[in-house]
Amino acid sequence: MSKSVTETRALVEKTLRRRYWAERRFRAYGLVAVLLGILFVFFLFGSIISRGYTAFEQANLTLDIFYDPAVIDPDGQRSPDALASANYNTLVRNALRELFPDVQERADLRALSQMVSTSAAHELQARVRAHPELIGHHEKRRFLAAADVDQLLKGKIDRRQPEESRGISDRQIAWIDHLQQKAGLRLYFNSGFLTKGDSREPEQAGVLGAVVGSAYTLLVTLLLSFPIGVAAAVYLEEFAPRNRWTDLIEVNINNLAAVPSIVFGLLGLAMFLNFFGLPRSAPLVGGLVLTLLTLPTIIIASRAALKSVPPSIREAALGIGASKLQMVAHHVLPLAMPGMLTGAIIGMARALGETAPLLMIGMVAFIVDIPKGINDPATALPVQIYLWADSPERAFLERTSAAIIVLLAFLIVMNAGAVILRRRFERRW
Amino acid sequence: MPYAVLFLLIAALAIVGYWVGKYRALAVVGGGKGIRQLHSLPSYYGLLTALWAALPCVLVLIVWGAFQETLVTSIVKRHLPAGQLTTAAGQVGLFMNDVRNVASGAVPRDTASQPVQAAADDYRQLQTIAATARTGLVLALGVVGLWLARRRITATLRARNAVESLGEKALLFCSLIAIFVTVGIVLSVLYESILFFKAVAPHKFLFGLSWSPQTAMRADQVGSSGSFGAVPLFLGTAMISGIALLVAVPIGLYSAIYLSEYAGPRFRSWAKPLLEILAGIPTVVYGFFAALTMGPALRSLGESMGLQVASESALAAGLAMGIMIIPFVSSLADDMITAVPQSLRDGAYALGATRSETIKQVVLRAALPGIVGGVLLAASRAIGETMIVVMAAGLAANMTANPLEAVTTVTVQIVTLLTGDQEFDSPKTLAAFALGLVLFVVTLTLNFIALYIVRKYREQYE
Numbered sequence: 001m002s003k004s005v006t007e008t009r010a011l012v013e014k015t016l017r018r019r020y021w022a023e024r025r026f027r028a029y030g031l032v033a034v035l036l037g038i039l040f041v042f043f044l045f046g047s048i049i050s051r052g053y054t055a056f057e058q059a060n061l062t063l064d065i066f067y068d069p070a071v072i073d074p075d076g077q078r079s080p081d082a083l084a085s086a087n088y089n090t091l092v093r094n095a096l097r098e099l100f101p102d103v104q105e106r107a108d109l110r111a112l113s114q115m116v117s118t119s120a121a122h123e124l125q126a127r128v129r130a131h132p133e134l135i136g137h138h139e140k141r142r143f144l145a146a147a148d149v150d151q152l153l154k155g156k157i158d159r160r161q162p163e164e165s166r167g168i169s170d171r172q173i174a175w176i177d178h179l180q181q182k183a184g185l186r187l188y189f190n191s192g193f194l195t196k197g198d199s200r201e202p203e204q205a206g207v208l209g210a211v212v213g214s215a216y217t218l219l220v221t222l223l224l225s226f227p228i229g230v231a232a233a234v235y236l237e238e239f240a241p242r243n244r245w246t247d248l249i250e251v252n253i254n255n256l257a258a259v260p261s262i263v264f265g266l267l268g269l270a271m272f273l274n275f276f277g278l279p280r281s282a283p284l285v286g287g288l289v290l291t292l293l294t295l296p297t298i299i300i301a302s303r304a305a306l307k308s309v310p311p312s313i314r315e316a317a318l319g320i321g322a323s324k325l326q327m328v329a330h331h332v333l334p335l336a337m338p339g340m341l342t343g344a345i346i347g348m349a350r351a352l353g354e355t356a357p358l359l360m361i362g363m364v365a366f367i368v369d370i371p372k373g374i375n376d377p378a379t380a381l382p383v384q385i386y387l388w389a390d391s392p393e394r395a396f397l398e399r400t401s402a403a404i405i406v407l408l409a410f411l412i413v414m415n416a417g418a419v420i421l422r423r424r425f426e427r428r429w
Numbered sequence: 430m431p432y433a434v435l436f437l438l439i440a441a442l443a444i445v446g447y448w449v450g451k452y453r454a455l456a457v458v459g460g461g462k463g464i465r466q467l468h469s470l471p472s473y474y475g476l477l478t479a480l481w482a483a484l485p486c487v488l489v490l491i492v493w494g495a496f497q498e499t500l501v502t503s504i505v506k507r508h509l510p511a512g513q514l515t516t517a518a519g520q521v522g523l524f525m526n527d528v529r530n531v532a533s534g535a536v537p538r539d540t541a542s543q544p545v546q547a548a549a550d551d552y553r554q555l556q557t558i559a560a561t562a563r564t565g566l567v568l569a570l571g572v573v574g575l576w577l578a579r580r581r582i583t584a585t586l587r588a589r590n591a592v593e594s595l596g597e598k599a600l601l602f603c604s605l606i607a608i609f610v611t612v613g614i615v616l617s618v619l620y621e622s623i624l625f626f627k628a629v630a631p632h633k634f635l636f637g638l639s640w641s642p643q644t645a646m647r648a649d650q651v652g653s654s655g656s657f658g659a660v661p662l663f664l665g666t667a668m669i670s671g672i673a674l675l676v677a678v679p680i681g682l683y684s685a686i687y688l689s690e691y692a693g694p695r696f697r698s699w700a701k702p703l704l705e706i707l708a709g710i711p712t713v714v715y716g717f718f719a720a721l722t723m724g725p726a727l728r729s730l731g732e733s734m735g736l737q738v739a740s741e742s743a744l745a746a747g748l749a750m751g752i753m754i755i756p757f758v759s760s761l762a763d764d765m766i767t768a769v770p771q772s773l774r775d776g777a778y779a780l781g782a783t784r785s786e787t788i789k790q791v792v793l794r795a796a797l798p799g800i801v802g803g804v805l806l807a808a809s810r811a812i813g814e815t816m817i818v819v820m821a822a823g824l825a826a827n828m829t830a831n832p833l834e835a836v837t838t839v840t841v842q843i844v845t846l847l848t849g850d851q852e853f854d855s856p857k858t859l860a861a862f863a864l865g866l867v868l869f870v871v872t873l874t875l876n877f878i879a880l881y882i883v884r885k886y887r888e889q890y891e
Contacts, residue, residue, distance in 0.1 A: 030688075033681075034683075044714070260868060266861070267617050355815075
């Protein structure tokens with residue numbers, strides 16, 4: 001007997017070291033897994049921010065523009081048509097020529113004027129039409145530089161690369177160096193990125209159109225999904241009898257929450273666009289589709305909020321003679337409202353990041369104008385990111401990352417709002 | 430009158446109705462003194478009157494709005510040149526587009542063809558008639574409803590009960606929307622899929638080995654007859670989802686175990702939200718990350734090891750997707766592990782087991798059904814994920830088992846088939862709906878099984 005105990009002891013002690021090792025190893029695996037996950041978060045944010053922050057600055061150069069009457073208005077009539085149709089590129093080219101008197105070849109001149117963004121001519125046109133009295137005078141104005149110049153200044157194009165693979169010639173690099181000294185070519189804060197719509201030219205493209213499109217879409221979503229979601233939650237939590245129908249509704253809601261978002265896009269395409277004939281690419285349809293998508297989230301969150309209101313409140317209200325609807329409307333809903341709003345914000349944050357269903361209903365069009373209503377063709381912020389990520393131009397890469405930064409900033413603000421709302425108003429009973 | 434103005438008018442009518450009803454109720458009982466003779470509070474009489482005035486108007490307006498365009502279109506269609514009546518639905522759509530453009534003045538009238546001009550005049554006239562009729566009908570309905578409701582008001586009218594039963598019905602209707610959505614999804618996807626299966630046999634679609642959806646646009650075009658064998662897509666989807674699960678399940682499970690069993694409350698309180706950030710990042714961001722960071726990195730890594738890695742490899746998309754679903758797996762597994770009763774752990778400790786032995790041999794085994802359910806949910810999410818694969822996986826339908834090559838998935842094909850130009854009669858476009866049907870059925874089945882397992886498991890310990 002005693003022998004077997006000592007034997008067992010010896011056996012246990014022999015394996016104990018191994019078992020403790022296994023214990024430590026297991027624990028280390030767990031820690032590594034957690035740290036790996038956190039590392040991914042930082043890596044993701046780091047790679048996006050490091051790629052994208054440069055897009056908030058943009059290369060501009062200042063040119064001394066001579067509003068040459070011979071170019072703008074040879075007739076001297078100052079007629080609006082003549083002012084509108086004049087060749088303002090010539091003004092830019094002349095200004096550049098003065099900086100580089102030794103450039104004579106046509107091809108070289110063209111390459112030279114390509115270093116200023118095409119927006120310069122439009123700006124000059126607008127300026128002259130607003131102030132025709134400028135004609136015949138000189139003025140120093142700041143213009144966007146072309147995307148390649150911008151990328152070189154930011155170091156995104158390597159000067160040491162061979163000329164062919166660089167996309168910008170040695171000659172142009174020499175000019176850029178010259179412009180940096182003579183025309184104040186340098187990086188300025190890029191306000192255009194936040195105040196302009198999309199463009200084919202990277203240096204002129206901005207996110208405002210997409211942000212406004214997203215805002216309209218979310219507005220429609222919020223106005224529809226919040227009342228409907230709350231009403232559905234109230235019914236299921238406060239009124240529904242326990243029977244097979246209620247079970248069916250519940251199973252349905254849980255399943256809808258896990259249906260791939262692209263399937264909602266198919267529904268939107270077949271139902272809203274083809275059957276009801278609503279306009280393509282419109283925030284209205286986007287909002288409708290996202291409503292269906294966020295409804296389960298909002299219903300589930302609202303039910304949880306209703307559940308957290310203690311039954312004593314209900315009993316007290318019923319006890320003093322309130323009807324059931326009065327009890328809900330006057331007592332339960334106000335108490336559950338912070339929780340419901342938190343759920344709504346989280347649902348909206350999800351809707352803001354949703355891309356696939358919007359692709360299905362045609363919100364992928366290239367749209368320059370900033371939408372003015374829920375029926376205007378529009379795109380949304382994540383769709384804009386998708387479109388820019390597909391663009392071959394190198395300069396769109398940093399724009400895409402910058403648009404992602406804008407999107408993430410909105411998401412962080414929304415989620416922080418939800419957290420604050422919860423901390424502030426959540427009551428523990 | 431535009432819809433927005435009409436809705437405002439109806440709202441105004443409802444407000445008028447509210448006050449009319451309220452004062453009528455008070456007048457019936459002879460002012461404030463007689464208020465105790467009323468069955469309900471005066472405001473309920475007001476609400477009832479407002480509902481009688483506004484509700485029929487809104488319902489009529491919604492139905493009208495849904496069918497006006499279809500009706501007008503079907504009338505205007507008779508202007509279509511005789512030969513084209515029989516042609517495909519796409520032609521009719523083009524014709525109606527022209528008509529609408531001319532009618533709205535977006536296209537100058539004299540540039541359009543003769544039938545389009547006639548149709549546009551007709552269209553504009555019908556629209557005017559419809560708008561006038563709509564306004565007249567709605568306003569008449571509102572006024573009549575208000576008047577009727579006012580006439581019905583007596584001291585014994587059970588106004589509160591009427592308003593509340595209507596309110597409850599409205600709540601019920603809102604909760605039924607979830608069912609309508611499911612039915613809507615099934616019907617719309619099924620309808621287009623049936624059209625597709627008329628052109629392509631279901632077994633050729635489900636078991637065919639070659640996918641090239643380019644069909645000939647014209648009858649005389651050669652080549653590209655289109656083949657719709659979806660097996661390569663299914664395999665591609667399975668491979669990318671498999672890679673994602675290989676990444677997400679171990680990392681998610683181990684971090685759930687560490688966070689729920691080992692970590693102190695302080696570590697847990699900041700590590701868990703940080704991990705869950707991964708779930709809040711939009712998928713388009715992962716797609717960008719996979720396409721522009723992960724893809725090139727894997728490529729150069731492969732080159733340094735002498736491997737040929739496609740720039741849109743399944744591996745890059747799978748890895749990014751795996752990172753995305755880590756928090757999904759970990760929070761579900763966390764729930765399941767914390768649901769295991771403490772008594773089971775205490776029993777194992779009492780037998781001399783170490784912590785890891787307890788976890789491996791008791792806790793995980795007890796939580797296994799729940800964890801399997803969670804993994805199934807994660808798998809269904811991976812299968813339905815769209816943006817990551819659209820941006821980072823390829824378009825060519827390769828049948829390969831090599832994760833370093835480019836494959837395509839069901840969702841990628843749905844997006845490529847449905848963005849850009851589409852005609853709704855070609856099998857190419859309809860194929861997207863058939864793929865959508867498969868996707869819907871598969872994810873629904875997975876969810877159903879997973880939710881069933883999870884619910885069963887929860888009941889076990891409650």
